[in-house]
Amino acid sequence: MLHAQVFVRDANYRKENLYCEVCPEDRPLIVQFCANDPEVFVQAALLAQDYCDAIDLNLGCPQMIAKRGHYGAFLQDEWDLLQRMILLAHEKLSVPVTCKIRVFPEIDKTVRYAQMLEKAGCQLLTVHGRTKEQKGPLSGAASWEHIKAVRKAVAIPVFANGNIQCLQDVERCLRDTGVQGVMSAEGNxxxxxxxxxxxxxxxxxxxxxxxxxxxxxxxxxxxxxxxxxxxxxxxxxxxxxxxxxxxxxxxxxxxxxxxxxxxxxxxxxxxxxxxxxxxxxxxxxxxxxxxxxxxxxGSKERAGARSKRALEEEECGTEVLSKNKQKKQLRNPHKTFDPSLKRRWPVHKQLPRQPGASSPRLPHCPLGHRMRQLGEAGTKYAKCDQCGNPKGNRCVFSLCRGCCKKRASKETADCPGHGLLFKTKLEKSLAWKEAQPELQEPQPAAPGTPGGFSEVMGSALA
Structure with a gap:
């Protein structure tokens, strides 16, 4: 997936991601963009169309980066905008326009969504059978019933995405949904x-x-x-x-x-x-x-199948740093992330008001910006019970946001004060799963079946 705005403004980005040598095996090639502006999307597509066979608009990404950038699955309620984007691209481009979407909880709304994209000019539709809320530990199974309904309602080719872990899943998906193609991401x-x-x-x-x-x-x-x-x-x-x-x-x-x-x-x-x-x-x-x-x-360690993070914590015996913090520590081995050891700037006293001055003068601030006027006693704040940082005024656990997030995740609880809704998301996920009794969870291939342990033992010992 390429960022349309960056692709338009940055020649190096174009060179690194598309304007480079490719193999004959790389074709046919579909270039996928994330975008939220019709003009920018079309400009990027025009710059890419001579190097590919189709342009795809990503309307399926559910990650937080897509929410912050306002693209992917977080555009699925803005039908007027999407119509303008697809229609303009369909009119301007010499290659087909395709879309990848996620479903709504309601099948009929998903069908109307797909029909709107088809009418606007989408010429191939990939349907991921999960909602935008179904991600990470809340992924669950994808709904092939949604995909099947879309396939029956549109005339353009439809590809299915979700629940594909082995070749048998591909064959079953083609048979159950009637789609023209199947996509696999993590399984592949x-x-x-x-x-x-x-x-x-x-x-x-x-x-x-x-x-x-x-x-x-x-x-x-x-x-x-x-x-x-x-x-x-x-x-x-x-x-x-x-x-x-x-x-x-x-x-x-x-x-x-x-x-x-x-x-x-x-x-x-x-x-x-x-x-x-x-x-x-x-x-x-x-x-x-x-x-x-x-x-x-996902909210607790399962017997016989522990997560990577659980294994890390067991090995280290301490809290594991995030990936970003690990990268920072690689660049600077002496860097510490212990809140108690962080440097705290001294509280500045308010200096006497100068004659003719409109406001009291503050001394030079080492942070490079004007600090708030503080009295001699400084500002008092309630501390987090665990780390000493300021706690949230509306936190249900009386903790700072970082500690609150860890506790709410561990206990599968909500904290409206910090905007953390682990319990609510879990309940929505379970309700969605119960409302789809026909869904079948993907099953891993057992050793001894075709493609299992017995098939590879000979080559493994070679």
């Missing part, structure tokens, strides 16, 4: 051989991918992200190598970590030969889907 990242109907040893695809990268170089962050997906299950077992993969700075260093993971897996396979496998992930070296924990399981 964890197993790039998904559409071949195989579940090979992870290192087989990791080595193939690294060979492609050597032939067609790309940013190291892309390589690391793909290997994190491929090795996801194995990295839950070998935590130290996960940390090494996160820190390594060269392609050869990444390849060395991948090779070490391969050797450890093969040693483990040799030890298990003839014995009954044990542990939570006995066949973690096989490409297999990652099933997100449900809303109830």
């Amino acid at each position: 990242l964890h197993n790039p051989a998904l559409f071949e109907g195989r579940s090979p040893a992870v290192w087989e695809l990791a080595e193939e991918y690294l060979d492609i990268v050597r032939e067609h170089p790309c940013p190291l962050s892309y390589v690391r992200a793909h290997l994190f997906k491929l090795w996801h299950h194995t990295l839950q077992v070998y935590q130290q190598l996960r940390e090494e993969l996160a820190k390594v700075k060269t392609l050869e260093g990444i390849a060395a970590v991948s090779q070490e993971l391969k050797l450890r897996c093969q040693e483990e396979i040799s030890r298990q030969e003839g014995a009954k496998p044990t542990g939570d992930l006995p066949f973690h070296w096989i490409c297999q889907p990652y099933i997100r924990p449900g809303p109830r399981e």
Whole structure:
């Protein structure tokens, strides 16, 4: 997904993301933009149309960055704006315009939404069968009934998205919904051989991918992200190598970590030969889907299937820093995020009013901006019970926002004062799931089935 406004104004962004050498295998290619302005969207599309076969408008992204930028699924209620965007692009472009959407809870509203986009000029529609609220631990199953209803109501091709973990899911989706195509996101990242109907040893695809990268170089962050997906299950077992993969700075260093993971897996396979496998992930070296924990399981550790963060906390024994803070600490190893050790600027006393001055004069402020006038005693505030920062005046737990978020998440509770609605979102997710009795949760392929453990054991030991 490319940002339309950045694509229009930044020549380097265009060069890095599209105006570069491509492989014949990269075509046909659809370029997807996020945008919220018809003119900007069309300008970006005009700059891209000679390098692709279609332009897609992303109306399905549910992430917070899309909410802040006002694009993706957060435009789905602005039908007049979307009509103008699609209509203008349909008139100006020489390539087709397509859209990717998420559904509304109501099937009939979703159908009317799709028909509006078709009428405006959309020539292919990809329907993700989840609402914009269904993400992370609240994802749940996608509704194929919504997709099926859209397929029957429009004349343009429809692609389905959601619940695709293996080739059998693809076949079942085509049969149950009648769509012309199927899209897979996370399932395909964890197993790039998904559409071949195989579940090979992870290192087989990791080595193939690294060979492609050597032939067609790309940013190291892309390589690391793909290997994190491929090795996801194995990295839950070998935590130290996960940390090494996160820190390594060269392609050869990444390849060395991948090779070490391969050797450890093969040693483990040799030890298990003839014995009954044990542990939570006995066949973690096989490409297999990652099933997100449900809303109830996500709020507490499940027996036999702990999250990555839970494993980190157990290993470190302390609170784990966010990814952004970890990056900052890599750049500055001495940096601390302990609130009690942060530098606090001294309270400035109000200086005597100067003759002819309109307001009392404040001394120079080290922060570079005018501070509020403070009395000699300074400003008093109620402190958070846990970290000492100012607590929220309307917080139900009498905590600062950071501590409140951790507690509300752990207890699945709401704090209207801080705008945290974990309990409300959970109830909405469960109500949505109960209202869709026909939904089928995706099931991981069991070892011994086609593409399972027995199929790859021979190649794994080779």
